[in-house]
Amino acid sequence: MKCTIKGKIINRESKNILLRKCSEGYKLFMNNPTKIPIKNGQFNYTFSIKTVEAFELIFEDEFENGTWVPTLFFSTNGVIQFVLNPKDQSNKNTVIGGDLNMAYTNYQSVNKTAFEKAKSVLMGIQKDLVETDEYESDEFKEVLKKLRATQSGDHDAKVPIYNKMEELEKTYARYTEKAKTLFALPYDSLMNVELKWKYEYIQNNISIVGYYLIWRDVEMQMKKKQLVAQLVAEVFPLYQKKYPDHIYTKLIETQLAGQQTITIGGKYIDFKAPTISTGDSIQLSKVIQNQIALIDFWGSWCGPCIAKSRLVVPIYEQYKDKGFKIVGIAREFGNTAEVKNRLSKEQFTWLNLVDLDDKLNIWNKYGISNGTGLMVLVDKDGTILAIDPKPEELKKILQDKLN
Numbered sequence: 001m002k003c004t005i006k007g008k009i010i011n012r013e014s015k016n017i018l019l020r021k022c023s024e025g026y027k028l029f030m031n032n033p034t035k036i037p038i039k040n041g042q043f044n045y046t047f048s049i050k051t052v053e054a055f056e057l058i059f060e061d062e063f064e065n066g067t068w069v070p071t072l073f074f075s076t077n078g079v080i081q082f083v084l085n086p087k088d089q090s091n092k093n094t095v096i097g098g099d100l101n102m103a104y105t106n107y108q109s110v111n112k113t114a115f116e117k118a119k120s121v122l123m124g125i126q127k128d129l130v131e132t133d134e135y136e137s138d139e140f141k142e143v144l145k146k147l148r149a150t151q152s153g154d155h156d157a158k159v160p161i162y163n164k165m166e167e168l169e170k171t172y173a174r175y176t177e178k179a180k181t182l183f184a185l186p187y188d189s190l191m192n193v194e195l196k197w198k199y200e201y202i203q204n205n206i207s208i209v210g211y212y213l214i215w216r217d218v219e220m221q222m223k224k225k226q227l228v229a230q231l232v233a234e235v236f237p238l239y240q241k242k243y244p245d246h247i248y249t250k251l252i253e254t255q256l257a258g259q260q261t262i263t264i265g266g267k268y269i270d271f272k273a274p275t276i277s278t279g280d281s282i283q284l285s286k287v288i289q290n291q292i293a294l295i296d297f298w299g300s301w302c303g304p305c306i307a308k309s310r311l312v313v314p315i316y317e318q319y320k321d322k323g324f325k326i327v328g329i330a331r332e333f334g335n336t337a338e339v340k341n342r343l344s345k346e347q348f349t350w351l352n353l354v355d356l357d358d359k360l361n362i363w364n365k366y367g368i369s370n371g372t373g374l375m376v377l378v379d380k381d382g383t384i385l386a387i388d389p390k391p392e393e394l395k396k397i398l399q400d401k402l403n
Contacts, residue, residue, distance in 0.1 A: 003075045005036075005057070006044040007082025014061040017043055017084075020070070022054040022212070023247050025369070027301065027333040028357060035060065049075045052100065053247060054212040062087065074100035074208060103209045107201065115194050122187050129179050140165070140174045155307035162304070163390065192227055199231040203238065208246075211239050215248045218255050219369060229259075251364070258367030264387060268295065268378045271362050273329060273353035276336055276343065282353060284327060290380050292401055293325040294394070296350075297363060297374040300330065300338040305373030306346070311391045312375075313347050315398065322402045323380075326350035331363050 005019075019034040020026075036045040052075050062068035069090045073080055076098030083094045095101045129135040136144070143164050150157040168174045175184045202210040214232060221228045236252060243249055261269055270285045284295070294312065298305035309328070316326050330339045332354055339354060355362045358369075368374045377386040377394065385397055 001049045001052075001075075001077040002046055003049050003077065004044070004046040004079045005073070005082065006042070006079065007084060009038055009041045009043065009084050011086045012038070012041075012059060012084065014038060014059040016060040018058045018060055018063060019045065019047070020056045020058060022056055022072075023215075023251060025358065027331075031334050033063075049077070051246060052076065052208050054208075057082070057084070059087075071095065072104070074098060074104060074212070076100065100207060100209055103205070103207055107205075107209060107213075110201070111194075111198070114197060115190070118190055122183060122190065126179075126183050126187075129176075129183060134176050135179045135183075137168075137173060137176050140168050143168065153303065155303035156310055159304055159307040159311070195227055195231060199235055203235050206238060206242060208243075208248075211243060211246065211248045214239060215252055218252050222255070223259060223367065232256075251369075254361065254364045255367050255369060258365050262366055262374075262376060262384065262387065264384050266384050267382050268376060268384055269365050271329075271360065271365070273355055273360055273362060276330060276339055276352045276354045282351070284353075285382075287327055287351060288325050288378065291323055291325040292380060292385075292398065293327060293378045295376045295378065296326055296328045297366065297368060297376075298328055298330055299332060299373070300342040301333075302372050306342065308373065308375065308388075309348055310346070312394060315391060315395050316350060319398050319402055320350075322398075324398055324402060328352035329362055330354045331358070332356050 009017075016035040016037055018029075019036060020029045034047070036043050054072060054074055056070035056072055058068050058070045069087055071082065071084060071090070071093050073082075073095045078097060080095060080097035080101060082096075084090075085092045095105065126135065143161060147158065147161045147165070150161070165174070172180050172184055198213065202213055214236060217228050218232055222232060232252075236256070240249055240253070258269065261267065268284075270283070272281055272283045274281050287293075288295075296305075296309055296312075298309055300306075312326065316324065320326075326348075328348060328350060330352060332339050334357070336354055336356065339352075343352060358364065363369055366374060366376070375388050376384060377389055377397065379385050379401070386393060389397065
């Protein structure tokens with residue numbers, strides 16, 4: 001099948017527009033992006049497609065600046081016409097061509113009609129609370145003050161601050177009582193109503209559009225939001241049956257398996273991967289058998305991951321001769337040069353393995369394909385003791401288990 005995309009660019013300075021397959025991770029995409037030249041405010045490009053799925057168009061200058069608003073579309077065996085406006089008017093962009101793009105436009109329109117007014121009211125309340133300094137609690141403001149005082153690249157200082165912010169967010173302690181009552185609780189309630197509406201729509205309008213929406217939720221929300229997991233579990237079998245060989249089926253099955261398995265009290269997923277230093281293939285289970293082990297998912301590109309790993313170095317030194325192992329599994333892209341360079345600067349003296357370009361699918365199997373790392377603490381019998389334990393929690397477990 002051949003898909004031709006062409007269109008008109010209004011008041012944009014970018015010389016190229018980038019084409020990204022949504023099922024392809026950003027790291028892989030960044031290594032070798034498809035660049036479509038923009039000439040006289042027009043672009044035209046034809047590419048082959050094996051299966052119909054979602055793609056994005058991203059302006060190159062925005063991507064290089066680190067903030068971009070992608071234009072989503074669904075490939076088709078034919079022509080798709082675009083009109084792309086300035087970034088601040090991207091809601092006016094049009095995508096015409098193919099039944100799926102029409103269906104996605106319809107979904108957005110119906111969703112907007114159902115929820116935009118209520119969202120707008122809550123956003124107005126939020127704005128008023130911010131303006132009168134009645135939005136965030138004193139405790140959260142103190143945490144923010146600490147965050148602003150850190151250097152931009154100082155992940156060692158930022159990680160514990162982000163952890164505290166996440167804790168305050170989860171417990172609604174981020175907000176004043178007034179903001180919690182007038183905005184936070186009503187907003188979360190509205191989001192739950194919208195989620196249920198969304199999955200009713202997905203169930204009643206089975207298509208690749210609905211499948212894309214499910215997959216995005218599995219990637220971005222399911223790990224953090226129980227309602228998403230529940231709704232996905234209800235509707236996924238319908239799509240799995242209709243599209244057994246689609247890329248979204250494979251990706252969702254892998255993510256679901258990982259997220260259902262990687263729970264406290266469950267068992268870790270064994271894997272084999274090459275070492276970063278020599279390239280020799282190592283079986284995880286053989287390395288950590290009869291040991292308490294921390295499996296550290298990280299990458300040279302992931303500042304927060306590196307900062308979390310640094311925090312466990314002194315704990316490793318204290319317990320490494322008492323039955324405690326750490327095994328790193330780095331997710332890298334293109335080659336191992338960056339991770340080797342990073343290791344030369346760090347004190348991560350434990351065994352470090354690598355999954356290059358997701359060829360081994362290890363991060364996906366652990367349900368973190370779109371995540372920024374993970375730490376899984378495993379008991380001697382393979383039972384998961386903790387997920388992303390804080391240093392003090394890790395030390396307490398090791399004290400109880402090994403001393």
